[in-house]
Amino acid sequence: MRIVFLVQGEGKGHLTQAISLGQILTEAGHEVVGALVGKSPDRTIPSFFEREIGAPVFLHDAPNIIYNKKGRGINLPKTIMTHLGSLPHYLKSLHGIHKTIESLTPDLIVNFYEIYGGLYNVLFRSGIPMVCIAHQYLLQNPTFTFPPKSSIDRKFINFNTQATSWLCKRKLSLSFRPMPVQDPKKHLVVPPLLRREVRLLEPHQGDYLLVYMTHHSLSKHIIDWHQKHPEVKLVCFWDNRHEGETVQYGRNLVFHQINAEKYLHLLAGCKALVTTAGFESVCEAMYLGKPVMMVPVPKHFEQQCNALDGVISGAGISAKSFDLSIVLDYLPRHQDQSARFRSWYMQGDNMFLNAIEDFGHGTVSHNRPMPENKSSKVYHR
Structure with missing residues (x-):
């Protein structure tokens, strides 16, 4: 097809x-x-x-x-x-x-x-x-x-x-x-x-919280919290086209432009993910057994629904603000759902x-095991 x-x-x-x-x-x-x-x-x-x-x-x-x-x-x-x-x-x-x-x-x-x-x-x-x-x-x-x-x-x-x-x-x-x-x-x-690259990752326990936000304007909340807790290591991703590839705020706070490979590498090693309740990011964390704190964007009803559904599914907790103290307090009682999610x-x-x-002419048998990692062909405009 x-x-x-x-x-x-x-x-x-x-x-x-x-x-x-x-x-x-x-x-x-x-x-x-x-x-x-x-x-x-x-x-x-x-x-x-x-x-x-x-x-x-x-x-x-x-x-x-x-x-x-x-x-x-x-x-x-x-x-x-x-x-x-x-x-x-x-x-x-x-x-x-x-x-x-x-x-x-x-x-x-x-x-x-x-x-x-x-x-x-x-x-x-x-x-x-x-x-x-x-x-x-x-x-x-x-x-x-x-x-x-x-x-x-x-x-x-x-x-x-x-x-x-x-x-x-x-x-x-x-x-x-x-x-x-x-x-x-x-x-x-x-x-x-999920990206096939997620399946190749080996999860491990690092010393930092990973933060992913859907809009760079939300970074103000992260910076404000960090100023009160400078000892907590934070690695963040945003889409701020007015900044460079990497922006360092002191020793323990860094913002990266969205980069798929870098993000997944850091996700595999974080203590927990803090995200604005986007579905995809929560799923990647669940696959890797990483606890999630979901912070819906204010007045964003779809993300409110995602956060509630994520909590019901065992992904982690929901919060109304980027008070990262909440996720640090939650970590000891998180129950890993990765086995059930992977199944x-x-x-x-x-x-x-x-x-x-059903809507084409496919004749392929679909009862075979999934291939481990095949790169798709790349075309240029």
């Missing part, structure tokens, strides 16, 4: 999921012929994506979340008004996506939570089947546990989630753990998509192939 990826470019989660699925599909004899990725002025697509996706990459302008300054979370009114004013520009991007897909002649489109996916199906009716993959589709599962008093937020996020998947053939909900489904022909719960994760390759090949 010839397959095109549509990928939301905000954060690293959807990007690494696309890389992982691309490896699975390539090893099964399919071809990813293009990856169409949404970008925005305040975001840069990490270099590792183009290096590892194994297909030509096509960038297009897409809506993104706008944050308040000084780490005060999402600015929802500004996000909505900014993107309403940019609708003509986004419509132009959608037409560009259509032309690119036509030129690539795929048998299937796989959408990683890109908002243009549903709009593309509705407006262009190309007849190309689409499978949608994201953790956010799990929030449409009737058995999912939501934060209390969240009915309005639930309706808002589920409308956005539904819009990404209008007229799709099947949704695949990435989940920390197995969950029941009502209609497996339309909606499946599947294991996370669920290892079912993934077969589940993804079977779900996707």
Whole structure:
């Protein structure tokens, strides 16, 4: 099968999921012929994506979340008004996506939570089947546990989630753990998509906390805490394009630009991960048996849901602020869930192939053991 990826470019989660699925599909004899990725002025697509996706990459302008300054979370009114004013520009991007897909002649489109996916199906009716993959589709599962008093937020996020998947053939909900489904022909719960490099890591106990944040404005909280506890070693990752590759704040606090290889190496050796409740980062930590403190971005309902679900799944604890004293107090009572999580994760390759090949002409047997590490082919634009 010839397959095109549509990928939301905000954060690293959807990007690494696309890389992982691309490896699975390539090893099964399919071809990813293009990856169409949404970008925005305040975001840069990490270099590792183009290096590892194994297909030509096509960038297009897409809506993104706008944050308040000084780490005060999402600015929802500004996000909505900014993107309403940019609708003509986004419509132009959608037409560009259509032309690119036509030129690539795929048998299937796989959408990683890109908002243009549903709009593309509705407006262009190309007849190309689409499978949608994201953790956010799990929030449409009737058995999912939501934060209390969240009915309005639930309706808002589920409308956005539904819009990404209008007229799709099947949704695949990435989940920390197995969950029941009502209609497996339309909606499946599947294991996370993790980079194969994670499986090659040897976890060990280091002397530092690892911090990953989805937006550099949140770094103020980390710096403030560190000034009160300078003896605790902190290694942080951010996406601050106004700073250099590495920024050192005193002896025990350093910020790195997002770098996939460096991040995974440091994750394997940390005492615990502190993260802004992104699904992918929590999954990688669970695979390696690392405790997690999840700090949802203020006013970011999806991350509030991720944090609650992560706690239920045994990943660690949730907190409302970057008070790292909380995770240090938690560490002695953490129970390692890596064996159970790995058992669920290892079912993934077969589940993804079977779900996707329903809409193509795949003839591969999926009962073989997964290969240890094969590098995908790399193409350049």
